[in-house]
Amino acid sequence: MPDNTHSHDDHSDSCGCDLLHLLDGVDEFTHHVFPGNKELFHSLAHSQAPHTLFITCADSRVSPEMITQAKPGDLFVCRNIGNIVPAYGEMLGGVSAVVEFAVLALNVKQIVLCGHTDCGAMKGLASGAEATANMPTVQAWLRNAEAARSVVKTRGLDDDHIVQALVEENVRLQLTHLRTHPAVAARVAQGQLELQGWVYDIGHGKVTVLDEAHGKFLSLAEARARLRKRVEE
Template sequence: MPEQPHSHEHDDHSDSCGCDLLHLLNGVDEFTHRVFPGNKELFHSLAHSQAPHTLFITCADSRVSPDMVTQTRPGELFVCRNIGNIVPAYGEMLGGVSAVVEFAVLALNVRQIVVCGHTDCGAMKGLAAGGAATANMPTVHAWLRNAEAARSVVQTRGLDENQIVQALVEENVRLQLTHLRTHPAVAARVAQGQLALQGWVYDIGQGKVSVLDEANGQFLTLAEARARLSKQAAG
């Protein structure tokens, strides 16, 4: 039989995958033998139960690390990640996100929910480009319909191309908070004063977070948001 042609491209890809997986396994080894022993009491306390204070809904983007950004420890955040930090309105797409919200509020009794968008969001870039950008990704295309209202709002502002994605990132956070309030569990706990909602935008390149002030629809600096919360707590 003739010798089959050898694909170096396939070998390169396989080698890359193998290196990446080895990198992950090496990381687990580092955790098991160096990190875990120094936090053994914490992990033992979490072995059979959890009581997170916050449901943190953010994008699946690899550059967004909720624990690192908030400097929280295991057990504090109940994290839900998806393309575009989207929360479908209740009844629109009952599924994973809706189940996470319901479980976090009713079973875990979280005290706040944060919806966190981020700069340079690929989902918002796809939304800005319209259907052509996701034509070969029908599932992504369908999912982004849950952010379509944000695009409609931003289109009315006459922004240039350099401003559109960031405007969509911010408007999408506003929209998903609105969707969140349609979930019965959330609506009830908010009405009882037992649950607070907050919208964030994380700036990847600057390492900063801005916080939505829903009263005026504007994003505050972290310092402004902290000062406002401190004043409310003192009052």
């Protein structure tokens, strides 16, 4: 019988090092970061008023606060596999509750739905059911993005471009799903809520922004120029 003691110990040591690194980070925050931001955190101690609900993937490479340079208290963040928002009534649960709470209780003014390059969920979707055969919960969850796969399949793309096309189409689809939520639909109709779709390029640190009216993604410079012009009018 093989002796697995050594490999088990190695794994435990690795986990211990990772946890120690996290605890060291907390110590750094407590003693060096927090003191310089004490007034901000004191102002947030008993209430929050985020301006934006930021829905994105659970991927460890995506950091909403770092990407947007937002401060604590600015963003109400919802993360899940594939930045998915099930259509209202399809899968009532955590995401639906977050959306409802953000819109009706926190009165956010914007919802950003952010996909990203090299998305594992979209790779799984592209590969079909076999890729998630041993993950039934993930498989069921990805059905909420199935319409994006159907759209992309009609384009006859080569394999190198399918995942990126899915990333973008999934952003479009999840924005459509968002609008089926009663709280969102009502606030959008009243002009009190704006939705925007992004794709974050991990390798280049860039964000493209969906122009829903024309169905294409704009560079950050184009999106900023358009928004600035609208604000100034």
